[in-house]
Amino acid sequence: MKAAAPAVRTSADVLAKLGRAGLGHTILDASRPDVDHRRHIPTGIYELDRMCMGGIPASAITQVVGRQGSGKSSLCDRITASAQRIWPEHKVARVDVEGTQDFEWAALHGVDPSRVILSRPETAEDAMNTSEELVRASDVSIVIVDSVAAMMPSAMSMRSIGDTIPGVRARLVNEFLTRVGSAIVEARNAGRTVTLVVVNQYRQRFVVRGDVRTIPGGEGLNYFPSFTVSMDGFTHYGKDAFGDEAAMRLEMTFQRLKSKLGSGTKEGKATMILDPSHPLGLGAIDQADDILDFTDKRGLTARPSTVRCDLGAFSTATFRTLRDRADHLRADPALQQTIYDAAISAWRVERGKGAGEWKAAA
The missing domain is CATH 3.30.250 (Rec A Protein; domain 2)
Structure with missing residues (x-):
């Protein structure tokens, strides 16, 4: 006996079934302006904002990577201040893995420390679990993790120095970004904006050809972020008002490594003032x-x-x-x-x- 042909279902039938299953909120009208229109959190650094079409992407993951002294943490301070202005009733979470967050310096960039949740985790697992929970909090607008390179997996902390476990950090980071990415989509579907910024540092590898720089955390950090920017910096020194040698300005450069935001610029630069006597003030961008x-x-x-x-x-x-x-x-x-x-x-x-x-x- 010939089997009965399967019933023909239209997309309307499928949508109705999804609605009955409680998944109707995941189906969006693509013609709505708010569905396709990406919003941004300005950094206040003109050439960087041009690079990412207005600022780092809201409701997405951004990676900031660079060498030491390039201004990565200062950029995060500026993003923190911007988020506080946009969402005055919400908090910004700083997961300070390195334990170096300086709120006196952050205040120069407009940060209100009273509206910052500060976490100083001891292991990579603690940092990732804390970050995920904060992303899911209803009154947190942005979570900044500084930095991936400083995360110490508990499996490594229990071993002697020199005993390596290949790939342990990369596996943790990949799972972390998968979970947080899902939480961000869930929040976006519910009409809430939450953003993750991860800071990373270059390490050097020994190769005969190609780029000697490598980024801790594995390939997941190349896949999950919507925007990745590489930073470098050079500090200029000079004589202060008393004739002492002191930092005068930080020349920062930016390079776009990945962007899902459109055809912004590839490279940019900015000057941060480090001289307290400068008319613009300490920490200002000229x-x-x-x-x-x-x-x-x-x-x-x-x-x-x-x-x-x-x-x-x-x-x-x-x-x-x-x-x-x-x-x-x-x-x-x-x-x-x-x-x-x-x-x-x-x-x-x-x-x-x-x-x-x-x-x-x-």
Whole structure:
């Protein structure tokens, strides 16, 4: 006897079945603007925000990797402050594996320590379990893990120095990112925004050819993040007001290693002020010239045609020189932020992302 043909089911039948199974919330209308429109958490570093189309991606995983002294932790401080401004009722969690979090320095970047949950785990397992639980907390907007390279798996801590266990950290990190990635998707489907930032450090391997740098944590760190940025830095020293040798500024460079955010720039740079006597203040980013260079090329502001230049529709002021104009922008943070946002919006339109709102919102 010929078997009966299977019943023909339409997508509507499947969706109805999923709804009855309690999975209806996982099916989204792709035409809704909020489904496809990626929101960002600005870093406040202009060339880095251009690289990632407005800031690190919200509701996703970002990896920040670099050598020592390149500004990775300072970048995390700036991300923390940005998240606190966007979600004033929520907390930011810092999983300080290295035990080096400096809240006095973080305050210079706008961080409110009273709204930070600080964890200092002793093992890699503790760090990962704590991070996962914090990602699932309803009043946490972002979790920052600093750093993967410092995580000590408990299996390694119980062995003598020199006794290695190949791949133990990589297996833990892979499972951790799998679980946290699932938790982020679950939160997003429920209408909640939570973001994970993992910090990592380069290690050196001995190879005859190719890149000598390697990243602890295995291949999972290449797969799971939506955005990975590599940082490097060089500290310039000079004489302070008393004639002593002291750090004056940190020249940071950024390179995009991976991005699912669109066709942003590949490389960028920024200068962080380390001189307390500088007019911008300790920890500030000096980027007025970079912003104006972009807006001048797009006609948003104007270079001098004869003896004066201006800020276009952003201000009625005119200036005799480009330096005067940049100094005016440095002295007016609110105006600089307005032009900053306009520049990022213009860049997004150029790169096909549209003119819609791109900043994450509470």
